[in-house]
Amino acid sequence: INYLFNKSFSSNTSLNIIFDKPHSMYLQMIQGTxxxxxxxxxxxxxxxxxxxxxxxRKEKQxxxxxxxxxxxxxxxxxxDEQEVADIINLCNRYPEHLxxxxxxxxxxxxxxxxxxxxxxxRLADKLQGIKAVGEIGLDLHWDKTRLQDQTxxxxxxTEWALDKDLPVLLHIRDAMPEFLELCKNSLYNYAQEKKKQxxxxxxxxxxxxxxxxxxxxxxxxxxxxxxxxxxxxxxVPEVVKAIGIERIVLET
Numbered sequence: 001i002n003y004l005f006n007k008s009f010s011s012n013t014s015l016n017i018i019f020d021k022p023h024s025m026y027l028q029m030i031q032g033t034x035x036x037x038x039x040x041x042x043x044x045x046x047x048x049x050x051x052x053x054x055x056x057r058k059e060k061q062x063x064x065x066x067x068x069x070x071x072x073x074x075x076x077x078x079x080d081e082q083e084v085a086d087i088i089n090l091c092n093r094y095p096e097h098l099x100x101x102x103x104x105x106x107x108x109x110x111x112x113x114x115x116x117x118x119x120x121x122r123l124a125d126k127l128q129g130i131k132a133v134g135e136i137g138l139d140l141h142w143d144k145t146r147l148q149d150q151t152x153x154x155x156x157x158t159e160w161a162l163d164k165d166l167p168v169l170l171h172i173r174d175a176m177p178e179f180l181e182l183c184k185n186s187l188y189n190y191a192q193e194k195k196k197q198x199x200x201x202x203x204x205x206x207x208x209x210x211x212x213x214x215x216x217x218x219x220x221x222x223x224x225x226x227x228x229x230x231x232x233x234x235x236v237p238e239v240v241k242a243i244g245i246e247r248i249v250l251e252t
Contacts, residue, residue, distance in 0.1 A: 063094055074098050077135040077169055079105040081120040088127060101132040103157060105171060106139040106150045113153040121160060133161035134169025141174045155186055162191050168200035176207035183218040201249055208235055209242035226251035
C-alpha cells in the first residue's frame with residue numbers, strides 16, 4: 001500500500017499489511033485506537049461448505065481461529081438456492097460471528113432462471129437477518145452463451161436487493177462492459193424510481209480504472225483487491241490509485 005499510494009503510514013495505523021510472498025496479500029491483524037473489528041467476506045461454495053458442515057471439529061477450528069486473529073464477523077456468501085439452508089444453520093450456531101446472504105452465482109444458474117429466482121425468493125422471504133444479496137453477477141470467462149440468462153437473473157436479484165435495501169456482493173468476470181450497460185440502462189433507473197441507492201462490493205475487481213470510476217456513477221461501490229495487484233501485467237495498481245484507499249476491501 002505504501003508503494004501504491006506513495007505515502008507512509010504511522011505505526012498506530014489500524015490495518016497492518018504484510019507481503020509475505022510475491023503473489024499473496026495477507027491481512028495480519030487489527031490493532032489500535034478504536035477497537036476496530038474486521039468484517040471478512042468468506043466465500044463458501046460447493047464441496048467446501050459440505051466439508052465444513054460435515055466436520056464439526058473443523059468448523060469450530062475455522063471460526064475460533066478467525067476470532068483469535070481479530071476477524072470477529074464473517075458474512076457467508078451464498079451461491080445458489082440449495083446452499084441457503086446450510087448457511088442459515090451454520091450462522092445459527094455462531095449468531096454473534098457469522099451472518100448469511102442469499103444469491104445465485106452466475107456459474108450456478110439453472111436452465112430455468114425464472115423458476116430458480118422464484119425459489120430463492122420464497123426461501124429468503126422466510127428468513128431473518130439476511131445481510132446482503134450475493135454472490136451474484138456476470139461471468140463470461142468460461143461460457144458466453146448464457147449472457148441473456150445471467151443478465152436476467154442478475155437484474156432480478158439486484159432489484160430485489162434494492163427493494164430490501166440490501167447491499168450486493170458482485171462477481172463480475174470478463175463482463176464489466178455488460179455490467180455497466182445494465183447499470184446505465186436499467187438498474188440505476190430502478191434505484192432512482194425506488195429512491196434507493198445501489199451499493200455493495202465488486203469482489204476480486206478485474207476491470208479498468210476508467211470502468212471503476214464509471215460504476216461509481218451508478219452506486220456506492222467498494223472494490224475487492226487481492227493478490228492480482230502484484231501481477232506483472234495487472235491493471236489493478238492503476239485501479240487502486242484511481243479509486244483511493246477508502247474504496248478498497250482486501251481479499252486474500
